[in-house]
Amino acid sequence: MxxxxxxxxxxxxxxxxxxxxxxxxxxxxxxxxxxxxxxxxxxxxxxxxxxxxxxxxxxxxxxxxxxxxxxxxxAGLAPLHGVDVPDWLDEELMLTEALEARRRIASASDTDDVYDEHTGISESPRDRVVEGMDCFLEGRAHKLDHAGKDGARYQTRFREIATGVRTPFALVMDRWMKDRESDVGHSAISLDQAAFNLFSRYLAHSQDREEPENLMNFLRAQIVEDVPEVVLGGFSEWLLNERGLSAKTVSCRISSLKGLWTFAIQKHILKGPNPWQGATAGLKRKAGKKKSEVRPFNEDELVLLLRADPDEKRRWAWGPAIRDLMRLALLTGARQNELASLTVGRVLNRDEADGELWGIQVTDEEAKTANSVRRIPLHPLVQPIIARRLKEAGEGNVDAPLFPECKPGGTGMKRSHFFSQRFTDFRRDVLGRETDGEVNFHSFRRCFATFMATALANGVSECSELVRDHLIGHKPMALGSNTYAAKDLGWDLYSRAVLGMVEKGIPDMVRTNIYYSLL
Known part of the structure; x- marks a missing residue:
């Protein structure tokens, strides 16, 4: 024993x-x-x-x-042999305490309120806060020196962070993320997280260090001023050549860092100019890729997609999801992940008896931006899809997914991740690989916007640009619309816009194939 x-x-x-x-x-x-x-x-x-x-x-x-x-x-004595230093010497805790000291110093007045006649020295509340911090740091440095550690290094590092001489990434990241969370959705935050993880790996690589166990903690403790501009300039090449990322992905990752620096410069946390300005120039050329603009599907392509059987050429489990999500995207304008993430509880009005259209709710959890949080009416053509999915999911569990076959994956663990790959396979089978770069699942969303514009031109006044922007989750471009107009124009108006769009905006052959394919 x-x-x-x-x-x-x-x-x-x-x-x-x-x-x-x-x-x-x-x-x-x-x-x-x-x-x-x-x-x-x-x-x-x-x-x-x-x-x-x-x-x-x-x-x-x-x-x-x-x-x-x-x-x-x-007590000023050395710790036992082979044992870690005190908790407060931990890098993350030291950083937390130094940033708190920085906050106290910044909030204290720098106006002199005490004058010593004997020395001729004036003193402000801020001076006294710094003096108290220095005494506190001297005590800790003394303890470290007795323990055989470098007390002076700890004292200097803490003081430089607290007084603003050196800026840890933690200070910039915390303030930016707090501001960011009020404006964008979880998917955008996940992309930022991916950028930070890659940047942390790159900084460790540039310092000839092994990959940190905790990438975020490592990055938070790094000092912005200690990273040479030549190192920042090499990040895009490292992503392309060492990590094998596409030019589009590299641009996305650098965009997060560019946004971080822009915010820090605007808030006077860092000094300009932004080192990431122009960092993505030439990425398309370097990657050997030709830029193309994604467009809506044309009428012939929509008819082919709606008539095709996703199970005809492949033995897989994606046929029902592809059939259903294509039609929902076409008549709601919702994004791929917004639809793939639908749950029982986010279906609206299904118990109403007064003839109101059913609808779907896009919440903060899957919204791309703050403007993406919205309600979208369901046209009667696609309501049977949701009714069937509700029956299969069981209406007793509001969190049950309507598309359980869409398993989470990729950055941010989105339910659209694997579906997107399978829809690409299906689209290539039906329309050919020559449509790569021209159309994708997002093209259904572009079709919705096109149908709204067509309906407006055909006399459906409810299909205005403002209503369209509300339904697809975009911030209106006009100042009066995005600043002064109501954020929700009412379910009745949205419903009339969707009904009018289908009647006056969608080509007859497309509308016919939506209907008959559901029989």
């Missing part, structure tokens, strides 16, 4: 931490021993089971070790 560092007294297990002989007197001093020495420390594990005692032993020993070392360090 393994009883190392364990003892049993009256059936209760205790852990015994054995202190090295050469440190008995130091331990006795900081623990207040009456004999002046301390050979061991005993702590109850609060269990009578040997199996539980073994499970709890190591953590209990480590806790005793850390507590003893804190007392030794506070």
């Amino acid at each position: 393994d009883m190392a560092n364990l003892t049993n007294r009256d059936g209760l297990y205790y852990v015994r931490f054995i202190i090295p002989k050469d440190r008995w007197q130091d331990a006795g001093k900081v623990l207040g021993s009456r004999t002046g020495i301390r050979k061991d420390i005993l702590k109850s594990l609060q269990t009578r089971t040997h199996k539980d005692a073994l499970r709890l032993r190591d953590a209990a020993l480590e806790a005793i070790r850390k507590q003893l070392n804190r007392k030794l360090m506070d």
Whole structure:
């Protein structure tokens, strides 16, 4: 039976931490021993089971070790051999404390309010905050020096961050992300996270260090001013050549960093110019890719897609999802992930008896931006799709997905990730690979906008640009619309716009194939 560092007294297990002989007197001093020495420390594990005692032993020993070392360090004595330094020397905790000190310094007045006649020195509240911090840091540096650590380095690093001489990424990232979360959705935040993780790996690579276990903590602790511009300039080449990312993905990742710096410069956290300005220039040329503009599907393409059987050429489980999501996208203008992420609870008005159209709700969780949070009426042509999906999901669970076959994946664990790949396969089967770069699933959304414009031209006044922007989740371009107009124009208006769009905006052959393909 393994009883190392364990003892049993009256059936209760205790852990015994054995202190090295050469440190008995130091331990006795900081623990207040009456004999002046301390050979061991005993702590109850609060269990009578040997199996539980073994499970709890190591953590209990480590806790005793850390507590003893804190007392030794506070007394100006070296910690036990081979043991970590005090908790406050941890890089992340030091950073947190230094940023808090920076906040206190910045919030204190720099107007002199005290004058010493003997020295002729004036002093402000900010001066006194800095002076108090310096005394605090001197005490910690003294403890570190006694423990054989570099107290001066800790003191200098803490003070430079607190006084704004050096800026850790944590300060910039925290403020930017807080501002960002009020304006964009989870998917955009996930893309930012991916950019930060890659940038953290790159910084470690540029310093000839191994990849950090915690990429975000490593990046947060890096000092902005310590990263040379030549290193920043090499990030795009590293992403292209070392990571093998596409030019489009590289541009997206750099866009996140460019936005971070722009915000920091505007808030006077960092000094300009923005080092990422122009960083994506020439990426398309370097990647050997020709830029093309994605367009809506034309009428013939829509008819081919709606008539095609997704299961005809392939043995897979994606046929129903492709058939259903194409039609929903065409008549709602919703994004791919907004539809693939639909749940039972986000279907609206299904219990109404007054003839109101059913609808779907796009929430913060899957919205791309703040403007994407919206309600969209469902035309009667596609309502049977949702009715069938509700029946299959079981209406008792509001969180049940309507498209369970769309498993989460990729950056941000989106439910559209794998579906997007399968729809590409289907689209190539039906329309050919020559349509690559010209149309994709997003083209259904472009069709919706086109149908709205056509209906407006054909006399459906409800299909205005403002209503269209509300339905597809765009911020209106006109100042009066995005600043002064109501954020929700009412379910009745949205419903009349969708009904009018289908009647006066969609070509007859397209509308006919939507209907007959559902029979």
